[in-house]
Amino acid sequence: MSKKINQLIKKVIQGSPFFISNTATFIPYLLYLSVTNSTQWDSFLPAILFYTFRVTGVFLLKGISSSINNDRLLRVSFILGMIGSLLGAGGFFYFPMYALSGIFLGISASWVMPLSIHVRYNEQEQGMRPITKDTYLSTLLLLLIVGGVLSIDGNIHVLLLMLIYSLLYGFACISNKASSLEKLPIAEVVRVTPEIYRFIVYFIVLLAVQAGRLLFNTQILLLGILVFSMAFCLFLFSKSLEKTTIPKKLAVFSFLVGMITNFLIFFCVIFISGTQGYENMAYLLYTPYVGGIILANIYANKVFKRIPKEKTTAFLLMGMIISFLFFLPEYTTSLAIFGISFTRSLAGIWLNKSYYVLEDIPKKQRVITKYVLQNQGNVVQQTLLISWLFIVTQFSENKLTALLNVHVMTDEKYHLLRQVKYGSVLFFILLLVSIYQFGEKKQSD
Numbered sequence: 001m002s003k004k005i006n007q008l009i010k011k012v013i014q015g016s017p018f019f020i021s022n023t024a025t026f027i028p029y030l031l032y033l034s035v036t037n038s039t040q041w042d043s044f045l046p047a048i049l050f051y052t053f054r055v056t057g058v059f060l061l062k063g064i065s066s067s068i069n070n071d072r073l074l075r076v077s078f079i080l081g082m083i084g085s086l087l088g089a090g091g092f093f094y095f096p097m098y099a100l101s102g103i104f105l106g107i108s109a110s111w112v113m114p115l116s117i118h119v120r121y122n123e124q125e126q127g128m129r130p131i132t133k134d135t136y137l138s139t140l141l142l143l144l145i146v147g148g149v150l151s152i153d154g155n156i157h158v159l160l161l162m163l164i165y166s167l168l169y170g171f172a173c174i175s176n177k178a179s180s181l182e183k184l185p186i187a188e189v190v191r192v193t194p195e196i197y198r199f200i201v202y203f204i205v206l207l208a209v210q211a212g213r214l215l216f217n218t219q220i221l222l223l224g225i226l227v228f229s230m231a232f233c234l235f236l237f238s239k240s241l242e243k244t245t246i247p248k249k250l251a252v253f254s255f256l257v258g259m260i261t262n263f264l265i266f267f268c269v270i271f272i273s274g275t276q277g278y279e280n281m282a283y284l285l286y287t288p289y290v291g292g293i294i295l296a297n298i299y300a301n302k303v304f305k306r307i308p309k310e311k312t313t314a315f316l317l318m319g320m321i322i323s324f325l326f327f328l329p330e331y332t333t334s335l336a337i338f339g340i341s342f343t344r345s346l347a348g349i350w351l352n353k354s355y356y357v358l359e360d361i362p363k364k365q366r367v368i369t370k371y372v373l374q375n376q377g378n379v380v381q382q383t384l385l386i387s388w389l390f391i392v393t394q395f396s397e398n399k400l401t402a403l404l405n406v407h408v409m410t411d412e413k414y415h416l417l418r419q420v421k422y423g424s425v426l427f428f429i430l431l432l433v434s435i436y437q438f439g440e441k442k443q444s445d
Helices: 002-023 027-034 041-063 070-091 097-125 133-150 156-175 194-215 219-243 248-275 278-306 309-325 330-356 363-393 400-404 411-444
Strands: none
Touching (some): 002 133, 027 041, 027 070, 027 097, 027 133, 027 248, 027 278, 070 097, 097 330, 133 278, 248 278, 248 400
């Protein structure tokens, strides 16, 4: 019996990095939203800080000198996550600790995915098999545990999940065999690069978008911030396309994946909680979202082997279009979330592999570069969504803060969120169809 328990613990330790890399961007955000209170703006601060650092942290990561090994940085991200989780557990007893927790967990979530992907591909090149059947089995076990705890009423589930994640981050540190780091002067480790400036700018822009709805009473000022933010982000993206050697198809898909990621993590949380209740989040959103990610990782190789290489993008776009269509009827919402999560994850896996073999970019920066473009799409979608929410609330008595509060459920809010849903789905379908038709036309030429 003791041997089986030891084997199970060993499998959980080995699978913890994979589990964390696929859930760290989503679960903490849910937890921070669950402790918000529409009557106190500072209760939104943990969610704001987490989301802001999660999206902009990758720019800081890209600005860090390649003098540091990526596997060493991966261990640093696990340590930051463990500190953030412990602070989050402390927030159950002293609320301001949630804000500090959001900073640490946000940076960790931003770094852990690109770094873990790079390390995994690097290990595969060396003949290692970092993801095994045991990894998926332990991940499934952890998903069931987290899903069960997430469904517990009251804020006790926040404390329990923060403690669970602190253990998992600790296990991930143990399983990550970091390379030795040569002692370098701080000036050599972190150099002032354009990415550092971009991190600062994007941080300010996204913080304004996230916090503007709470800190300003003047709605015109809020709208001005949103329009400026969106225009500025699109400008940076267009400039990056002009200067970069990345194929435009990969850049556009990276941007698109970032927009869809924001739709899943930001809008779907608001929509499910506002129409079905936050207490139903575990099985209506968490299960299909994470299930899509895990199944995409399991079956990606089999799926791509069956598709001709030149048809990959068309297949992914069609899958996304069909999934968004399933979002229109209410009774297929969870199926739509699963489909969008699955196809988005397939697109992410295809992009990761495509970026990893680009010879014009330093090897350590390839996957990180993909996430930089992806997070730009995330920021733009965030501004578009907040702008759409702002417009909808102008024709009702609901305030934007009430609409975004996951604990508020009213009939008017229900109808408003349905309008936002239809507008968002229509936008994505038109965008995906346009990209599909453009790709087909370019291929025929």
